[in-house]
Amino acid sequence: MNNSQKYSTRRTKVLLLTALLLVLGSLACLCCGAEAVDLRKALFGETVGNTSKLILLYVRLPRLCACLLAGSALATAGVVIQTVLANPLAAPGTIGVNSGAGLMVALCAAIAPGNLKLVPVAALIGAFLGTMLVMTIAEKTGASRMTLVLAGMAISTVFSAGIDAVVTFVPDALTGYSDFRIGGFSGIGMNRLKVAVWPIVIGIVLVWLLRNELDLLMLGTDRATSLGLPAKKMRILLLALASLLAGAAVSFAGLLGFVGLIIPHIMRRLVGEESSCLLPASMLGGATVLTVCDTLSRTLFAPYELPVGIVMSLLGGPFFVWLLWRRKGGHR
Amino acid sequence: MIEIRNLSVGFSESEPVLSDVDMTLPEGKVTVFLGPNGCGKTTLMRTILGLQPSKKGTILIDGQDIQTMSVRERAQKMAYLSQSDSIPAISVMKMVMHGRFPYLNYPRRYRDEDYRIAEEALKAADAYELRHRSMTKLSGGQRQKVYLAMVLAQQTETIFMDEPTTYLDAGHQLEVMRMARRLADDGHTVVMVLHELSQALRTADTLAVFDHGRMRLMGTPDAVYDSGILNEVFNVSVKRAETEDGTIYYCV
Numbered sequence: 403m404n405n406s407q408k409y410s411t412r413r414t415k416v417l418l419l420t421a422l423l424l425v426l427g428s429l430a431c432l433c434c435g436a437e438a439v440d441l442r443k444a445l446f447g448e449t450v451g452n453t454s455k456l457i458l459l460y461v462r463l464p465r466l467c468a469c470l471l472a473g474s475a476l477a478t479a480g481v482v483i484q485t486v487l488a489n490p491l492a493a494p495g496t497i498g499v500n501s502g503a504g505l506m507v508a509l510c511a512a513i514a515p516g517n518l519k520l521v522p523v524a525a526l527i528g529a530f531l532g533t534m535l536v537m538t539i540a541e542k543t544g545a546s547r548m549t550l551v552l553a554g555m556a557i558s559t560v561f562s563a564g565i566d567a568v569v570t571f572v573p574d575a576l577t578g579y580s581d582f583r584i585g586g587f588s589g590i591g592m593n594r595l596k597v598a599v600w601p602i603v604i605g606i607v608l609v610w611l612l613r614n615e616l617d618l619l620m621l622g623t624d625r626a627t628s629l630g631l632p633a634k635k636m637r638i639l640l641l642a643l644a645s646l647l648a649g650a651a652v653s654f655a656g657l658l659g660f661v662g663l664i665i666p667h668i669m670r671r672l673v674g675e676e677s678s679c680l681l682p683a684s685m686l687g688g689a690t691v692l693t694v695c696d697t698l699s700r701t702l703f704a705p706y707e708l709p710v711g712i713v714m715s716l717l718g719g720p721f722f723v724w725l726l727w728r729r730k731g732g733h734r
Numbered sequence: 735m736i737e738i739r740n741l742s743v744g745f746s747e748s749e750p751v752l753s754d755v756d757m758t759l760p761e762g763k764v765t766v767f768l769g770p771n772g773c774g775k776t777t778l779m780r781t782i783l784g785l786q787p788s789k790k791g792t793i794l795i796d797g798q799d800i801q802t803m804s805v806r807e808r809a810q811k812m813a814y815l816s817q818s819d820s821i822p823a824i825s826v827m828k829m830v831m832h833g834r835f836p837y838l839n840y841p842r843r844y845r846d847e848d849y850r851i852a853e854e855a856l857k858a859a860d861a862y863e864l865r866h867r868s869m870t871k872l873s874g875g876q877r878q879k880v881y882l883a884m885v886l887a888q889q890t891e892t893i894f895m896d897e898p899t900t901y902l903d904a905g906h907q908l909e910v911m912r913m914a915r916r917l918a919d920d921g922h923t924v925v926m927v928l929h930e931l932s933q934a935l936r937t938a939d940t941l942a943v944f945d946h947g948r949m950r951l952m953g954t955p956d957a958v959y960d961s962g963i964l965n966e967v968f969n970v971s972v973k974r975a976e977t978e979d980g981t982i983y984y985c986v
Binding site for chain 2: 407409488611614615617618620621622623624625627628629630631632670674675676
């Protein structure tokens with residue numbers, strides 16, 4: 403077996419294993435929680451008075467859909483942002499998604515407290531405006547990778563100050579904003595997902611169609627341009643798609659930025675950098691991690707529930723450190 | 735054929751790095767840009783390739799102004815072996831296939847012909863046995879061969895190489911120079927930026943010498959050597975000697 407075949411087999415194994423974990427995680431997500439759900443009873447039992455069916459349809463299924471959508475969208479956005487900016491520390495927050503969404507949600511909580519329906523729309527608009535502002539500044543200053551990161555930092559700082567100002571002047575806004583900041587799927591329903599489904603599906607399909615362009619951008623601006631790719635335009639287009647994906651996910655899941663940072667990292671180590679494999683692997687990985695963490699957040703201290711953002715950071719952080727530690731020792 | 739007319743290149747409007755460059759890059763020959771550090775050789779190459787805008791003047795490829803050509807059209811005419819920087823964790827074959835990108839239409843699916851051309855390019859660059867390896871597992875010399883294969887897969891008339899021997903040992907440097915020679919013999923126009931004077935004088939059919947914001951001279955290695963301009967520009971004494979392997983040049 404030559405190196406290429408070994409590599410290909412390994413990638414297939416990683417993809418299959420992640421897909422298997424996702425299926426198991428999804429089943430656990432549907433069945434486990436404060437109230438255990440018997441899937442057989444829920445699916446094939448009586449229609450009237452079937453509590454399991456009601457929980458499955460109106461509580462667990464929307465939650466599972468939210469995990470799948472947010473996980474795959476954030477991980478795809480992370481792959482795109484890290485590749486385009488050639489920066490392993492880049493994440494949706496780097497291009498202004500989090501701060502833009504955060505500011506709009508804080509404003510929303512201050513102006514219309516208690517109106518939860520407005521939060522996803524405000525977050526989506528904020529994420530989009532934040533990214534557009536970052537990219538406009540970067541475009542006017544050359545659209546290099548460095549100017550994009552610096553513009554993102556500058557805008558994030560200004561928006562964070564804006565959030566602090568809103569919370570200072572309207573202390574009640576902190577209640578609505580803090581839930582959003584931690585991130586989670588508590589009380590989520592299909593209605594809240596409706597806003598985000600199409601941007602996520604369209605975003606993922608377009609990123610997949612542009613996977614060759616993404617691979618070329620990885621080679622650097624000069625190489626990509628000399629190979630016939632309008633690199634600056636493509637960089638902006640791909641970042642806009644990443645912003646759409648991350649913004650849509652953030653709109654119902656809150657600031658779960660960690661997925662966009664660590665999942666592409668882990669998957670890159672396991673399957674390499676070719677987008678044709680890295681994108682599906684990261685999508686599966688992001689969805690799996692969120693599904694498993696969400697299940698844990700509901701079951702570890704049942705009937706109490708921890709926000710999934712906290713569980714993910716508590717588990718994901720040490721795991722990431724362990725990966726770095728392992729690499730230091732020369733084991734990859 | 736690439737013609738450069740009254741071209742000024744650089745980063746600021748008021749002080750271009752190079753001004754009023756007029757040259758025609760001879761077809762099927764090796765042309766080497768020579769000059770001290772910071773004289774604008776790479777900037778000129780990047781401007782010809784359309785990687786940065788010119789300040790003044792015209793660049794014509796087969797009579798067509800590059801300003802009127804799309805990035806893709808330029809990539810079908812000119813390939814660029816840039817100085818190595820990022821090393822992606824992708825397979826060698828995938829890397830070389832990137833050379834076929836200028837010929838792909840949406841949805842960017844590679845055809846059998848593209849795979850055949852990439853394999854031929856790998857063979858020509860003496861990198862065929864590396865095709866299943868990962869780019870991250872290659873030595874500097876092997877990596878340069880792969881980049882060269884990618885450039886060959888682009889199937890362009892003109893190939894630009896920016897300091898292609900940097901970081902390579904003597905053996906690999908000679909290999910790259912032989913490859914440049916072979917490409918020119920096969921009808922390609924090869925343009926290189928080189929720092930090593932003896933290598934440049936030995937490999938080039940034509941030398942273009944730049945200094946103090948101007949092209950000082952363009953001519954055959956012998957004509958450039960005889961003019962004494964290299965001694966003046968580089969502040970060294972260039973010598974020529976006849977050996978059984980041919981004419982060699984060295985600096986003292």
